[in-house]
Amino acid sequence: MSTQPLPHRSSGRSFGVLLLLSVTAFAAQAQSSSAAAADPRGRWITANGNLEVEVAPCGTALCGTVTKVLGNRSMAPGGGSMQPADGRPALGMTLLQDFKPVDASDASRSPTEWAGQIYNRENGKTYSCNMTVSTAGNAAGELVLHAYVGLPLFGKTQRWTRAAAQDQ
Numbered sequence: 001m002s003t004q005p006l007p008h009r010s011s012g013r014s015f016g017v018l019l020l021l022s023v024t025a026f027a028a029q030a031q032s033s034s035a036a037a038a039d040p041r042g043r044w045i046t047a048n049g050n051l052e053v054e055v056a057p058c059g060t061a062l063c064g065t066v067t068k069v070l071g072n073r074s075m076a077p078g079g080g081s082m083q084p085a086d087g088r089p090a091l092g093m094t095l096l097q098d099f100k101p102v103d104a105s106d107a108s109r110s111p112t113e114w115a116g117q118i119y120n121r122e123n124g125k126t127y128s129c130n131m132t133v134s135t136a137g138n139a140a141g142e143l144v145l146h147a148y149v150g151l152p153l154f155g156k157t158q159r160w161t162r163a164a165a166q167d168q
Contacts, residue, residue, distance in 0.1 A: 038112055038133045040099075043163035044143045048073050050082070052163050053095055055143070062114060062131075064096030075122055085124035095119050096145075099131055118147050127155075138162075 040062060043054045052068035069090050074082040084090075099116030118129040127147040134142050140162040148155025 038110065038135075038141075040114065040131055040133050040143055043067060044160040045070070045163055046160050047158040048075050051090060051095075053160070055096060055099075058097075060100070061116065062096070062099040063094055064099075066090050066093045066095060075120075082122055084121045086121045088121075090121065093119075093121065095121070096129070096131070099129075102130070118145060120147075128152075134159075 040055050041057070043052055044064070045052055048071070050069070050071045050073055051066050052070060053064040054067045055062055055064045057063075072082050074080050086093075095118060097117050097119070099114040101111030102113040102115050103111065112132060114131045116129055116131065117126050119126045127149060129148070130146045130152060132144045134144050137159075138161065142162070143160040144157060145160065146152060146155050146157045
């Protein structure tokens with residue numbers, strides 16, 4: 001009768017525990033990264049490239065204020081020089097206002113969509129607007145703004161790009 005010691009199984013168990021910890025840490029980091037990527041706060045370049053807008057808290061909501069003027073192109077087809085209906089200087093103007101989370105019922109989850117108003121200085125009108133951040137086409141994220149009158153079904157979507165770190 002052989003009296004060989006039984007194989008030690010703790011190395012398999014240790015590997016399993018280590019694998020589980022690694023997967024959990026990776027999932028937490030991915031969730032944290034996606035939450036950070038989905039956060040609309042920061043500086044963004046408007047769809048036509050005219051303005052840099054900083055989205056930041058203002059009271060209990062998020063607002064977007066122009067921090068740099070980069071150009072003066074119209075959003076109309078052809079993109080010629082814009083003649084704003086609002087004669088005030090763009091620098092310092094609030095374009096996004098009163099954006100609040102759409103579903104704030106679960107405080108443990110970061111919001112993924114906000115609703116507020118967007119001001120179009122080209123025509124001087126304010127529209128209802130939904131805001132999300134998409135990382136599908138750009139790892140740094142795109143601010144997706146869907147402006148509308150009445151129902152969201154009837155509206156226009158703009159995609160703003162995140163300003164480069166050196167621009168901030």
